[in-house]
Amino acid sequence: MEVKELLNDVVASGSSDLHIKAGQPPIYRINGKIQRSTFPVLTKEDTKRLVYELMSEQQKSWFRDRLELDFTYELPGVARFRTNAFCQRGHIGAALRVIPIKIRSIDEWGLPEILKDIAEYHRGLVLVTGPTGSGKSTTIAAMVEYLNSLYRRHIITLEDPIEFVYEDNLCTIEQRGLGEDTDSFAEALRHVTRQNPDVVVVGEMRDLQTMQMAIRASEMGALVLTTLHTTDAAQTVDRILDTFPADQHQQIRLELSTALQAIISQALLRKLDGSGRTAAFEILICTPGVRNVIREGKAYQIYSLIQTGQKYGMQMLDQALKQMYMSGVVSYRDALSKCSDPEDFERSVSGG
Template sequence: MDINHAEQKIKNLLRLAAQENASDLHLTVGRHPTFRIDGKLISLVKDKILAPDDTQEMCNAIIKEEKKKILLSEGQVDFSYNLENKARFRVNAFFQQGYISVAFRLIPNAVKALKELNLPESLYDLVKKSQGLFLVVGPVGQGKSTTLASLINEINHTQEKHIITIEDPIEYIYEQDKCIIDQREVYQDSKSFRAALKSVFREDDNVIFLGEMRDLDTIRTALTAAETGH
C-alpha cells in the first residue's frame, strides 16, 4: 500500500466511522479494521485483514514528523487528526509485538452545554469561582473530556476571561465568545506540560485547563498556580 493509497484508505474509514456514529476505530495487524459502536467492537469484514505494512503506511500517512520521532523513540504517541474540517479525531499510535497499531477516538465538533449532559447544577457555581484547583477524574470513556469542554465553554459564553488550555493532543476546538482562549498542544507548542504550565505565570491568565498531570513536577507547578490565584 503506497502512501497516497494509505491516506485515502484512512480518510474513507474515518468518514464511515463518523457516518456510523462510531466512537472509535482500531487498526491492528491481523485484524479487519474495527469500529466501536455503542460499546461493541464491530469488524469491517468486507475490508481485508491488515498486514504490518498496511498499519505502518496508514500511520505514516497522517502522522507529523515530530510525532513520528516520539513514536519511534518511546513506542507510543498521541496526536490529533482533522478530517477535511468535518470531523476531528484523537489518535494514539503504538507498537505491539513489533508492529504499529492505531486507535482513533471521534471528537464531536460541537461542545455540549452543561444542561445537555444532565450534570449537577452545582457545576454552574463552580465555574464562577475566581480561584482554586478543580479535578475531573474517572475511568476511560466516561466523559471527562466532554465534561471539561462543557465547563470551559460555559465560562467562554458567560464571563470575560483569558483561558489557556494545555493538552496532548488538543481535542475540542473552542469558538471564542466572551473569552480569549489560547490552546497549546504539548510537543507542538511547548516541549512538556510542565514547561507550558510554568510559562502561564507570564501570560496574564484567568483560567488554566491542564489536560493531564503526568509527573510530580507538573503536579507541584499546578498546585503553585492554584495557590497564587491562576
C-alpha cells in the same frame, strides 16, 4: 481503503474509538462494546500506510525515533481524532478517539447544573476524575464553552495532545500542545501565571511536578481545571497525597485543603434502551467541613460529608447510579459494576 473513507465510516457508525491492528479488520467501539467493522482484514503494510497517512512528516520522524506517539488528526468538517500510534509484535498499530467538531454544552449533555457554578469560580483547583474513556475531557470542554458563552476571561489550555478546538467567543482562549508548544505540563505551568490567565486547563495531573505546579497556579489566583484517573472524591485526595513523599504529606494536605474547590467524579454507562451511553456523577464541593477533614488527613470522612451535603449540590456516585437504575436508564449489572461500595448499593436497592 483510504484513511478518510475509514474515518468517515467510524463517525457515521457512532463509534467512540477506532483500533487499527494488523491481522484484523478495523475495530470500532460502539456504546462501549468492541465490534469488528466490515472492512477487509488489514495487513501490516495496510496498518503502516493508514497510520502514516494521519501523520505529518515531523510526526513520522518522531514516531520512528520513539516507536509511539500521541497526536491529533482532523478530518475537516467531520471530526478530530485523538491518536496514539504504537508498535506491537513488530507491526504498527493505532488507537483513535473520536472528538466531535462541535463542543456540546452542559445543557445539551444533560450534565449536573452545579457544573455551571463550579465553572464560575474565580480561583482554586477543580478536579474531574474517572477511568479512561469516562468523558472527563468532554465535561471540561462543556465547562470551558459555558464560560466562553457568558464571560470575558483569558483561558489557557495545556493538552497532550490538543483535543477539542475552541473558537473565541467572549473569552480569549489559547491552546498549547505538548511536544509542539511546550515540553511538559510542569514546565508550562511553571510559566503560566506570567501569562495572566483567569482559567488554566491541564490535560492531566500525571506526575508529582505537575501536581505541585497546578496547586501553586490555583493558589496564585487562577481557576485550574484538570483530571485524574480516580473513581471518587476520597480516592482522589488519597491519590494526590500518595504521589508525594511521606515527609511532605502534612504540607500538601494544608495546601490542598486551601486550594481545592470541587471534585467531579464520573462513570460512563450503557443506556438500557441501547441508544448510547450516559454519565453518572459524584460531586464534592469544598465546604469548611471538607477542608477540615482534608487538612486533618481524614479523607475517609468525605463520604459522609457528601451524603449530608446535598444543599450545596453534592451527591454520591452510588446515589446517582441508584437513581439511574431505579429510573430504568441503566441496568442493575452496569450500575453495580461502577459503584464505590457494591455491598451498600445492593442493600440500598433491595431496601435492606
